[in-house]
Amino acid sequence: ASIRSSLESSTFDLSGHDATSIQSITHDAFSTPFPPLDQMIRITFVVGAGKLSRQKYDAKAMQILTAALRELDYVEDRGAGCSFDCAGCFKTQHDTGKNLFTVVVFPKVSGGGNASNNASGDANEEEEPLLPTNSPGYKIAVCSISTFQSLLSSQCPTYAQKRKCMECIEGLVELLQSIENKLMGGHPLDSAEQSLYDEIGELKEKLAYTQKEAAKHVDEGLLTVQEKEMLVEMNQKRIATLMKEKSSAAVAEKLKKALARKEYLQCLTDEKLSSLSSTYPPSLRHEGKLTPLRKKLLPLLALEGKAKGGFLTLAETRALTEKEEIESEIEHLEEASYGWFEEEDAFEERLQKSRDKFNAKYAKKSGGKASAKKTSSAGRSGGGGNSVNKWVLPGQKQKGGWETAGGKKSSAKGKGGSVFSAMMLDDSSSDED
Incomplete structure (x- = not known):
């Protein structure tokens, strides 16, 4: 009621x-x-x-x-x-x-x-707006190419994330094309379409730069085992497609390159990739801020253990009041280190790696382990699990708030989409830039 x-x-x-x-x-x-x-x-x-x-x-x-x-x-x-x-x-x-x-x-x-x-x-x-103004998709669409290059490095540090960023940009290109088609058909834009159309820019340059940076990961072997498996699958599909095409010099050249890539990927053994685990995937974005906070937390954890077995002095009791605040700040910085298009499992692995590295260096000396409370930065992932709903990228078959070239809104019942939800999500880590 x-x-x-x-x-x-x-x-x-x-x-x-x-x-x-x-x-x-x-x-x-x-x-x-x-x-x-x-x-x-x-x-x-x-x-x-x-x-x-x-x-x-x-x-x-x-x-x-x-x-x-x-x-x-x-x-x-x-x-x-x-x-x-x-x-x-x-x-x-x-x-x-x-x-x-x-x-x-x-x-x-x-x-x-x-x-x-x-x-x-x-x-x-x-x-x-067509894209939430604090979302990765909007920031990618409207920022300058120099700003984008910096954001790609900090927000998409792995090969998998750069691949997803490419898909995001491709969706933005389709959205821009749809808006232009509407204009070409003589249909006026609504205020949301006009606003984005006025701000969006340099998408082709951003896509080309992302493709180049993603290729560096492959050429330099900076991949996880899972990323290599993804590349192997893509390569197999590429070869199968080329084998079905009509024979020509151009197809033969493409097939030659695809087979060469297959051979190169075979040389990237799991053992070789695992040996790079100390440097790739990269450390958390806010590792530099997390380390001193974790160090500050260690004596408080020891003090908390002492409190369970007896009385504390007034000074010790006051010191313990900082513990929850420090844990909260650690949790905030860990969550803010989530990549724009990062899978939840991949982030959890990077987070655990960060905690293990700290504990191995500092925790044994003090007899405790410093980390945030038993929480996870879940919810920011681009496609991990079923906990995050799939958003439909502008430019896909299912239309969103923008209209078709004919000016008529789609009336089809939405059934979700399979592209990356993170494009449309609020980027709550913006205050950490």
Whole structure:
């Protein structure tokens, strides 16, 4: 009842609700249109969180909620905003700052809403941008080539991340082409399209630079075993495709290069790649800040152990009050070291490597191990596991908030996408740049 009585945008937490409860809540709230509203509202459902709170939510809460909405003829629209034009739409989001997964619903409204207030409602609330302004995709799209080169080095330090960055840029190229096609067809751009069109630039140069930097990893053998396996699979598909093409000098030359790459990859044995583990993958982005904090934490851990066996002095008690603050800062810096397009498993491996390296050097001397609380920087990954929903990249088959060349919004029911969610995610580590 509280959902249907909402007169302004509201948030509802679905922690503790099972599949049956979520389906019932969705049906009760959205099976019939809301009463007339002066302006469109958004109903936000929190359906998941990071590892600290993940157990509070049904593992398939997002999937269950979105499926229930589709059964009620709600349509997924990545660009939906607080406008009566978006009534009957929903979208999934990930707030990496709070590490929460949400589903935002724009309810159907009786009579299509208060038309007299529709324009004012749109004016009062700014139209949502095509790409969140603090997301990796937006930053890549609008930054200068020199800034991009710096960001690629710090935010995409591995081969796998650079490959995903290339896919992100290719998606941006398709988005730009779609906007230009709309202009060529004589259709005006909406404010979100116009804003991005005015800011986006140098995509071909950024793509070429990323391709060159990714190639360096291969040429220099700076790969993990998993990255090599990915390259071997790509190479096999490349050779199979070329073998099916009509014979020509150009095809023969391409096949020659592909076979040479196959031979080179065979020389990169797992043992050889494992021997580089001390230098690749690279250390955490904020390793320099983490080390002194971890060192500062060590004596406090020892002091905490002493507290369990007896009384502490007043000075020791005061010192222990810093422990939680230091642990929180360590956790923050570890999470801020997550790459833009990094898989969760790959980051966890780098994080554990950082902790093990510190403990081997410092912890044995003090009899403790310094690290953040048993948490993980989950939620920032580009495609790890099923905990992060897949976002549809602009330019793919499923359209988002931008319109087609004909000026008509897609009405197809969204079914998610398979490209990298991180492009659209909020980059909460921006304050660490």
